[in-house]
Amino acid sequence: MTETININLGKRSYPIxxxxxxxxxxxxxxxxxSNKKVAIVTNETISPLYLQKISKTFKxxxxxxxxxxxPDGEAFKNFETxxxxxxxxxxxxxxxxxxxxxxxxxxxxxxxxxxAATFMRGVDFIQIPTTLLSQVDSSVGGKTxxxxxxxxxxxxxxxxxxCVIADISLLATLPDNxxxxxxxxxxxxxxxxDFSFFEWLEKNINGIMKRDSKLLINAVICSCKNKxxxxxxxxxxxxxxAILNLGHTFGHAIETATGYGKWLHGEAIGIGMVxxxxxxxxxxxxxxxxxxxxxxxxxxxxxxxxxxxxSKKDFLDLMQxxxxxxxxxxxxxxxxxxxxxxxxxxxxxxxxxxxxxKKSF
Amino acid sequence: MTETININLGKRSYPIxxxxxxxxxxxxxxxxxSNKKVAIVTNETISPLYLQKISKTFKxxxxxxxxxxxPDGEAFKNFETxxxxxxxxxxxxxxxxxxxxxxxxxxxxxxxxxxAATFMRGVDFIQIPTTLLSQVDSSVGGKTxxxxxxxxxxxxxxxxxxCVIADISLLATLPDNxxxxxxxxxxxxxxxxDFSFFEWLEKNINGIMKRDSKLLINAVICSCKNKxxxxxxxxxxxxxxAILNLGHTFGHAIETATGYGKWLHGEAIGIGMVxxxxxxxxxxxxxxxxxxxxxxxxxxxxxxxxxxxxSKKDFLDLMQxxxxxxxxxxxxxxxxxxxxxxxxxxxxxxxxxxxxxKKSF
Numbered sequence: 209m210t211e212t213i214n215i216n217l218g219k220r221s222y223p224i225x226x227x228x229x230x231x232x233x234x235x236x237x238x239x240x241x242s243n244k245k246v247a248i249v250t251n252e253t254i255s256p257l258y259l260q261k262i263s264k265t266f267k268x269x270x271x272x273x274x275x276x277x278x279p280d281g282e283a284f285k286n287f288e289t290x291x292x293x294x295x296x297x298x299x300x301x302x303x304x305x306x307x308x309x310x311x312x313x314x315x316x317x318x319x320x321x322x323x324a325a326t327f328m329r330g331v332d333f334i335q336i337p338t339t340l341l342s343q344v345d346s347s348v349g350g351k352t353x354x355x356x357x358x359x360x361x362x363x364x365x366x367x368x369x370x371c372v373i374a375d376i377s378l379l380a381t382l383p384d385n386x387x388x389x390x391x392x393x394x395x396x397x398x399x400x401x402d403f404s405f406f407e408w409l410e411k412n413i414n415g416i417m418k419r420d421s422k423l424l425i426n427a428v429i430c431s432c433k434n435k436x437x438x439x440x441x442x443x444x445x446x447x448x449x450a451i452l453n454l455g456h457t458f459g460h461a462i463e464t465a466t467g468y469g470k471w472l473h474g475e476a477i478g479i480g481m482v483x484x485x486x487x488x489x490x491x492x493x494x495x496x497x498x499x500x501x502x503x504x505x506x507x508x509x510x511x512x513x514x515x516x517x518x519s520k521k522d523f524l525d526l527m528q529x530x531x532x533x534x535x536x537x538x539x540x541x542x543x544x545x546x547x548x549x550x551x552x553x554x555x556x557x558x559x560x561x562x563x564x565x566k567k568s569f
Numbered sequence: 570m571t572e573t574i575n576i577n578l579g580k581r582s583y584p585i586x587x588x589x590x591x592x593x594x595x596x597x598x599x600x601x602x603s604n605k606k607v608a609i610v611t612n613e614t615i616s617p618l619y620l621q622k623i624s625k626t627f628k629x630x631x632x633x634x635x636x637x638x639x640p641d642g643e644a645f646k647n648f649e650t651x652x653x654x655x656x657x658x659x660x661x662x663x664x665x666x667x668x669x670x671x672x673x674x675x676x677x678x679x680x681x682x683x684x685a686a687t688f689m690r691g692v693d694f695i696q697i698p699t700t701l702l703s704q705v706d707s708s709v710g711g712k713t714x715x716x717x718x719x720x721x722x723x724x725x726x727x728x729x730x731x732c733v734i735a736d737i738s739l740l741a742t743l744p745d746n747x748x749x750x751x752x753x754x755x756x757x758x759x760x761x762x763d764f765s766f767f768e769w770l771e772k773n774i775n776g777i778m779k780r781d782s783k784l785l786i787n788a789v790i791c792s793c794k795n796k797x798x799x800x801x802x803x804x805x806x807x808x809x810x811a812i813l814n815l816g817h818t819f820g821h822a823i824e825t826a827t828g829y830g831k832w833l834h835g836e837a838i839g840i841g842m843v844x845x846x847x848x849x850x851x852x853x854x855x856x857x858x859x860x861x862x863x864x865x866x867x868x869x870x871x872x873x874x875x876x877x878x879x880s881k882k883d884f885l886d887l888m889q890x891x892x893x894x895x896x897x898x899x900x901x902x903x904x905x906x907x908x909x910x911x912x913x914x915x916x917x918x919x920x921x922x923x924x925x926x927k928k929s930f
Contacts, residue, residue, distance in 0.1 A: 291648070298719040301889070325726060326725060358659040358660070359659060363687050366690055529659075
């Protein structure tokens with residue numbers, strides 16, 4: 209059974225399909241790819257697993273395929289890798305009548321989406337996220353981009369895909385730490401706006417960790433629906449969409465300080481959410497027991513909760529650089545109970561310092 | 570007197586102001602720049618002439634300025650130069666609340682617009698075109714981008730400015746060959762859709778060459794209005810907008826074959842328009858006398874009409890690479906009389922070869 213979630217963004221609306229064994233579903237692809245030429249952008253880890261399978265599906269529906277295989281990892285989410293895509297497209301005489309297919313995790317999705325947004329000022333693309341994190345996060349919202357030496361995701365565009373195909377079967381080959389990293393973003397939806405989803409996760413975390421298909425499908429659907437609600441009301445992140453960044457200002461600082469790729473994005477975000485909860489608890493916005501429940505669910509997901517060694521000054525500098533800051537004051541997404549988050553700069557500076565100095569949560 | 574042309578693109582609408590001495594008009598800038606930080610992106614040629622003047626205007630309205638000075642010329646319209654802008658913005662801790670001001674010709678405008686489209690997924694920008702070509706061409710339409718070794722304008726985005734300030738006074742310092750290059754695009758509007766403008770140009774070309782302000786203002790306004798009509802009905806170049814590329818498929822091939830920067834864009838387009846007229850005349854779509862009138866107006870603008878030495882094969886290869894091709898067939902914008910252009914692949918292949926082999930028009 210395949211579930212469909214429609215993302216309603218006017219002319220830029222598109223469906224997300226969530227189900228099993230979708231990679232061999234030629235009809236689904238045919239419906240959303242009108243062009244003859246298709247560039248499949250993937251990475252060195254995913255291509256031995258799924259490139260042949262998807263290529264067969266495309267050949268069966270008469271598509272001409274250009275495979276583009278990128279190096280794997282956040283460390284390669286940069287201009288050089290982006291340029292690999294442009295080079296291959298141009299060498300293969302691609303024009304505006306090409307569709308790009310992103311087959312991979314968040315890095316492949318973000319960079320392919322940005323290539324699609326900017327190649328000849330915009331061509332079609334579809335996303336096939338192969339990690340839990342990308343299925344629940346980058347499938348919705350149209351954020352594409354690359355990193356810059358001086359900051360993560362500094363270069364990018366808002367650009368929507370023609371469709372997203374979230375095939376749960378692909379999660380079978382996902383390493384354990386990547387499953388956990390994905391769960392960080394899943395938990396986030398519970399924390400920022402969906403208390404009953406948070407409770408469902410508490411109840412089912414063990415089954416999810418065992419990769420029960422039905423539970424995973426439900427987790428992906430609930431996450432995408434929550435994100436869709438937010439993105440539909442604020443496509444270009446003018447206001448409410450910012451709460452999706454819970455844990456991200458802390459997390460990005462951790463990723464930048466340690467060098468991209470050392471920590472999985474989801475791991476850094478997991479720690480960031482614990483830090484945000486800690487600050488919220490200090491502010492009296494979150495009860496001690498709520499803080500404990502949050503930590504406990506993150507621990508049950510096999511995620512780290514303690515940040516690496518970063519000085520307070522470096523932490524603050526990196527957080528200030530993060531694009532969520534406004535007029536040089538650090539805006540943070542913080543909790544007001546479980547299931548409600550706010551974007552605020554109205555917290556006690558010293559309590560933030562306490563959180564940044566804490567070694568063990 | 571300042572004239573205002575409104576470009577109507579829904580939420581992305583913006584005004585173009587055409588007049589004299591606009592660089593010192595603080596009110597105009599204040600109206601369209603709500604952010605405190607302003608990055609003025611310009612080049613080595615323009616900065617000694619106008620950077621101080623505009624900086625004073627901005628300081629008077631309490632803006633904090635980050636000047637960014639790029640190397641001058643089409644040869645620098647590449648990723649390295651784009652990255653200079655990102656670097657400076659990040660070094661100066663710019664966030665989403667920054668406005669980019671493009672002060673320069675088409676290259677500065679295109680690259681700054683693309684930086685604005687992609688820095689933190691989009692920030693405000695305004696354009697102050699300093700050449701006739703950029704005043705009549707890049708002011709309308711939101712095309713931004715950079716070149717790739719394998720083709721011109723291959724990387725880019727559609728991104729609209731908050732306003733365009735076309736200050737005719739800036740044309741006083743424009744070298745003669747750049748004035749002529751700009752006229753190529755002005756003449757284009759007459760050729761593709763405005764016969765009476767073509768006739769007005771024939772009558773006034775001498776006064777325009779002498780830089781009569783009133784004539785220049787009228788030429789800029791008529792050009793922008795013509796372009797606005799087209800862009801408003803087809804913002805993302807799905808169909809009718811393509812006629813704006815009259816002469817461009819030939820012209821881009823010339824620019825790529827000779828290396829960017831050897832020929833001014835307008836010079837290459839001027840030759841391209843003569844070649845398009847020649848093919849149209851061969852097809853019987855343009856009378857001999859019309860072809861002569863076109864050539865004659867281009868010659869009166871002091872533009873070259875003969876292409877450099879390029880083999881037929883190279884010409885065809887480069888034209889095929891140009892993004893105006895669909896399904897590997899070269900689509901060309903051709904004339905049907907003066908004042909009407911069509912996009913077609915329905916011409917005689919051999920007659921195209923005749924045009925490509927002709928050394929002297």
